[in-house]
Amino acid sequence: MRKITRTALTATAVAATATALTVTPAWASTIVVTMPGVPSPSTQPITGENSGTVAAITSSSGVLTCVDVGSIKALKATGTVKVGNPVAAPADPIGSVTGLTFSNCTVLGQVAAVTPQNLPWTLSTTGDTTSGVTPGQLSGVRVVVNIPSIPCSATFQGSTATNGFINGTHTNPTGGAGTLSLPITATNNLIAASVSATCPTNIVKNGDTATLAGTIKLRGVNSTANEGPTVTRTP
Template sequence: MALTVTAVSATAAALTTTPAWAAGINVTMPGVPTPSTQAVTGENSGSVAAASSSGGVLTCVDTGAAKALTATGSVKVGTGVLDPIGSVTGLTFSNCTVSSQIATVTPQNLPWSLSTTGVTASGVTPGRLSGVRIVVNIPSIPCSATFQGSTSTNGFINGTHTNPTSAGAASTLSLPFGSTNNLVATSVSATCPTNIVKNGDTATLAGVIKLRGVNSTAKEGPTVVRT
């Protein structure tokens, strides 16, 4: 049981310390002034999934009424932009279950920051969401657990940002299963079944978030190039 994003949620945001600010990052979106800070929105592509090392599995799925994950945030547009290049200011998970029980997923510590962690290759830039902290609650058991880093503010998830492939296309923030994170379960309720989550459990998660610029010409997502 943990965070999840197919979309993440979201794409499309610190190691035990935030990654060093990088020089040589160019961020563009058609039709917006530069330099500027621009609003972006995100939603999942597919379902969002996560699991604790004890065996609890969290899934959030789309319904006709709501996407599994929606996000709001901002990105810096310009030449020579410094990390963090963006932030996640709002994040909502919907239609979630853990081991077939209805669950709520509540992000904390917003805004989370999004930084690059390496150079761009074939339109793909490695990155990191920082400041991650998430509370998962299963009211029917009842069971609640918080997933965070070694402190309440230094949780992180590594992933990749992929640039739009055509005019009018979204960019994507991918957080695949197997990607590095430092999230562990804390404050686990005494009533939580041990085959779902225990204090100290690590978390695996996955999600893909499609990002779009609110003010870009055809709602294109940001193009990020770090050299």
């Protein structure tokens, strides 16, 4: 009888393990990305430009600002987004930044050149959508800032040259552009590296933490009236 009981318990445990391995994990989510007037599934081009000032701040109190001057925007971007039916959340990234330019940037009144590296950067979701807002992350971030008049140059990246990231949110459009927000309070892992010896210490030092912040309006190149992408992630 004991042997039969042990055998039954063993069989039950094996069956339970097999079931656990085949059930969808509790953390799995689905993502749906849509844009009116484009085929699904497809990878679609998008464009982006800033709404307001683009800024960066270091822990040494260095402040970089990029502003619009006339028709020249402080930030312009190109990229792609995956439009399609629900996919498992681990299938992120849902989009990418393939081109990025910064214009009209200054530090302490001095002209600064801002050069993105490691493109394309990727855009992934990091949580479920609430009231049209989806948390997300830009990864692969690496930026070089050069102030020729000082001279001063620094690279902002993660712990390696390829793992920098910035967290933010994507807000779905209501008949117009979607919005990618990278607030000044957003979590990121950017630090200053390769800082030139001539950089003033009140601007940047090696190992400084840094934040890149801005609001970017996203529009589809081929969508009806160039609406931006609608992103919905659900449990």
